[in-house]
Amino acid sequence: MExxxxxxxxxxxxxxxxxxxxxxxxxxxxxxxxxxxLREIAIGEELGVSRTPVREAFRQLELEGLIRIIPNKGAYxxxxxxxxxxxxYILRSRLEGLAARWAVDHITQEQMEEMEENVYxxxxxxxxxxxxxxxxxxxxxxxxxxxxxxxxxxEHQLKDYHQxxxxxxxxxxxxxxxGPQSNLEHEAILEAIKNKNADDAERLANEHMIxxxxxxxDKGLVKPE
Amino acid sequence: MExxxxxxxxxxxxxxxxxxxxxxxxxxxxxxxxxxxLREIAIGEELGVSRTPVREAFRQLELEGLIRIIPNKGAYxxxxxxxxxxxxYILRSRLEGLAARWAVDHITQEQMEEMEENVYxxxxxxxxxxxxxxxxxxxxxxxxxxxxxxxxxxEHQLKDYHQxxxxxxxxxxxxxxxGPQSNLEHEAILEAIKNKNADDAERLANEHMIxxxxxxxDKGLVKPE
DNA sequence: GCACAAACGATTGTATACAATGATACAAGA
DNA sequence: TCTTGTATCATTGTATACAATCGTTTGTGC
Numbered sequence: 001m002e003x004x005x006x007x008x009x010x011x012x013x014x015x016x017x018x019x020x021x022x023x024x025x026x027x028x029x030x031x032x033x034x035x036x037x038l039r040e041i042a043i044g045e046e047l048g049v050s051r052t053p054v055r056e057a058f059r060q061l062e063l064e065g066l067i068r069i070i071p072n073k074g075a076y077x078x079x080x081x082x083x084x085x086x087x088x089y090i091l092r093s094r095l096e097g098l099a100a101r102w103a104v105d106h107i108t109q110e111q112m113e114e115m116e117e118n119v120y121x122x123x124x125x126x127x128x129x130x131x132x133x134x135x136x137x138x139x140x141x142x143x144x145x146x147x148x149x150x151x152x153x154x155e156h157q158l159k160d161y162h163q164x165x166x167x168x169x170x171x172x173x174x175x176x177x178x179g180p181q182s183n184l185e186h187e188a189i190l191e192a193i194k195n196k197n198a199d200d201a202e203r204l205a206n207e208h209m210i211x212x213x214x215x216x217x218d219k220g221l222v223k224p225e
Numbered sequence: 226m227e228x229x230x231x232x233x234x235x236x237x238x239x240x241x242x243x244x245x246x247x248x249x250x251x252x253x254x255x256x257x258x259x260x261x262x263l264r265e266i267a268i269g270e271e272l273g274v275s276r277t278p279v280r281e282a283f284r285q286l287e288l289e290g291l292i293r294i295i296p297n298k299g300a301y302x303x304x305x306x307x308x309x310x311x312x313x314y315i316l317r318s319r320l321e322g323l324a325a326r327w328a329v330d331h332i333t334q335e336q337m338e339e340m341e342e343n344v345y346x347x348x349x350x351x352x353x354x355x356x357x358x359x360x361x362x363x364x365x366x367x368x369x370x371x372x373x374x375x376x377x378x379x380e381h382q383l384k385d386y387h388q389x390x391x392x393x394x395x396x397x398x399x400x401x402x403x404g405p406q407s408n409l410e411h412e413a414i415l416e417a418i419k420n421k422n423a424d425d426a427e428r429l430a431n432e433h434m435i436x437x438x439x440x441x442x443d444k445g446l447v448k449p450e
Numbered sequence: 451g452c453a454c455a456a457a458c459g460a461t462t463g464t465a466t467a468c469a470a471t472g473a474t475a476c477a478a479g480a
Numbered sequence: 481t482c483t484t485g486t487a488t489c490a491t492t493g494t495a496t497a498c499a500a501t502c503g504t505t506t507g508t509g510c
Contacts, residue, residue, distance in 0.1 A: 013296060014493070015494070016284070016294075016493080016494090039462095040461080042461070049495090050496070051462090051494095052494055052495065052496090053493080053494070053495095055281065055462090056280065056281055056284045059281045059284050060287075060288050063288045064288065069462095071238065071239055071462080071501090071504060072461080072500080072501045073461080073462075073501090073502065073503095074462075075462095082377075083377065084377070087376045087377075087378040088378055090380070091378065092380060093324065094319055094320070095316070098315070098316070098319065112385070113490080122247055151308075151312045151314065152312075153313055154316060157316070169434070171463085239463070239464095240464070241463080241464090264490095264492095265491080266491080274464080274465090275464060275465045276492090277464055277466090278463085278464070280492085280493090294492095296471090296492080296493085297470075297471045297493070298472065298473090298491080298492075299491075299492075300492095318465065433498070450456075
């Protein structure tokens with residue numbers, strides 16, 4: 001089994017890695033609002049470490065675009081604008097389409113089975129209204145699709161974007177109407193891949209993203225630009 | 226004028242920023258071969274700085290995928306496989322197409338003028354066989370396209386990929402046949418944008434990347450998969 | 451009261467000291 | 481001879497000390 005690309009960078013067993021993961025999570029979950037200044041000492045004290053690992057984590061967070069470091073001044077949490085969300089969803093729609101197309105030829109038996117199980121379970125939890133499980137299953141479905149593409153580059157890229165819009169997605173799926181529809185679309189993508197129909201797979205995955213974005217607009221989570 | 230996304234991260238006036246830029250350049254130019262171990266002290270001594278800025282630069286290089294850090298062990302230069310190159314060119318072909326499409330609506334007068342100048346100059350230097358200038362102009366043409374897309378997200382992404390395949394591209398353009406053809410394709414993209422023809426712009430930019438990749442295969446720079 | 455400059459404080463930038471970890475070499479035993 | 485344990489060393493991980501920089505405040509002159 002190949003190791004996760006991101007794992008290599010986050011390195012959860014070093015202090016720096018833990019600080020990095022923790023800060024990223026906190027930022028994505030909205031603990032630190034947009035524009036907030038992060039002070040090295042304060043973060044260090046909060047997590048019980050010195051400034052060194054904090055600084056290294058900051059440098060990585062900046063490269064991920066989550067914070068902006070102004071030399072000799074400070075580190076500030078960067079927000080995601082509505083335009084960013086829109087751009088990311090359009091990029092994702094195209095790249096997820098590509099991932100689905102490639103998955104037709106590269107998906108493994110094991111991945112296929114997990115995907116089928118995923119779709120099946122999602123139906124169940126949606127009926128029951130288990131939003132937390134629905135959220136996790138949706139995440140996993142997309143990660144599976146990325147992995148099934150057989151391209152480390154594409155997988156890495158899509159996981160990045162996926163992470164990036166987490167904040168907003170967390171609210172989306174809790175709505176009663178999008179859950180079932182999303183499940184149907186997942187199922188259709190799965191069927192296309194199973195039937196080795198690359199064109200359908202690409203088109204369906206593409207539309208799935210567009211629909212997800214439209215849903216966010218309808219819910220008022222983002223402005224339509 | 227908005228500042229360069231990358232610039233914010235490289236910060237050329239701090240030691241860390243200089244170390245980062247220098248190491249990235251050295252790796253991309255092939256000074257350090259794939260698999261070579263980079264030692265913090267050695268790099269620090271070579272550049273006349275202590276380990277601290279070197280370490281911070283390492284963390285960023287890892288996130289850019291240029292080196293791989295194994296905890297408590299060392300930092301190793303990561304190579305680009307032929308499959309990676311192929312994947313990136315396919316992604317780029319799609320995303321550059323998107324950038325060209327968006328540029329139709331978002332390009333500024335200033336950008337348009339620089340692009341026209343770029344195409345004009347490229348013709349001149351190609352006739353004269355000035356490979357270094359051709360290389361720079363080609364780089365700039367694509368950066369301009371990214372900037373003209375009006376999307377920071379897309380621009381950032383494409384610049385990343387562009388950087389990533391620099392090693393190989395440096396060899397490509399020096400060949401006598403691809404230069405003129407590449408110029409013609411740039412000109413066609415420019416014309417499509419100028420004529421506000423989004424479909425043509427996307428298709429041409431898309432094909433331009435595919436052609437660039439095919440050329441690398443023909444030259445034997447990468448294996449076709 | 452206002453303008454401007456100097457000094458202070460807070461924060462980041464860098465260097466260095468110390469701790470922890472992993473690799474290697476070598477010796478002892480099976 | 482091969483394996484295994486241990487000591488040693490090189491290298492990274494972390495903490496801390498010191499330097500540089502930016503903002504602000506305070507004080508002085510007009």
